[in-house]
Amino acid sequence: MSTVSGRRIIGVVSGKGGVGKTFVSVNLAAALADAGNRTLIFDADLGLANVDLQLGVDPPLTIADFLLGRNTIDELVVHVDNVGIDIIGGRSAAATLTSTSEQERRKLKSALVALGRSYNYTLIDLAAGIDVNVSDFFEICDTILVVLRGDPSSLMDAYALVKIVSHQMRSRIAIVTNAVSSSRDGADLAKYFADVTNKYLQFRPEYLGGIRADRTVDLAIRRQMPVYAVAPQCHATADIRELARRVMA
């Protein structure tokens, strides 16, 4: 299998918060890097930035430094040695900025596209919801990965999101289910969701797989490591690896 494929920008989104966007971003990035890809995570959840937290790094500079013209975008990149990925992080503790102007977003998007050329994959960990600080990034994403959980509000909010995304046809829209009780449950949930979008939006998102609920996830987050590093044999590790294979396919 060829592991190093084309350059791609993947936006990781969800209707509501707390569904596992950051967990998926960090662990998918780690799995892609493990397969030989140069991989970058850009933490675009400006208000609740926590990619740095899940990886145990403390980026000295933030997006604010770039937007204020103090630093170039590549000066913001921090290499996470033990995982083999690069990140541009917010700073979880400091609420540096929660919203951006259209001009700032334009500047950020073009810098990200330029920087992304030196990576096989750029993952953008976006904030929950559908406001313009999120949706404005869709146009630079080759793939929009919607993280879905089984509770009714996750489904409703994901529907609202997909409704907006489906209006711009540039990106591939794909679903990953998270914290599901079995692979079968994940597939059923994705099918249910696709049936609804098909009925009301005449559109079926692609299903890229499910990540099972696993106790090791909390452990990995507490230890600030990818889940494969704390539990190489667990369900979540196997599911993330499978997701990475499908992303690379």
Ligand SMILES: Nc1ncnc2c1ncn2[C@@H]1O[C@H](COP(=O)(O)OP(=O)(O)O)[C@@H](O)[C@H]1O
């Ligand atoms: N597959 C999973 N199994 C068990 N718990 C999970 C799983 N994915 C996420 N979680 C839990 O959900 C919490 C929120 O995840 P996070 O990635 O911070 O969500 P988001 O970025 O969407 O707000 C995590 O702290 C973890 O406790």
Ligand SMILES: [Mg+2]
């Ligand atoms: Mg998050």
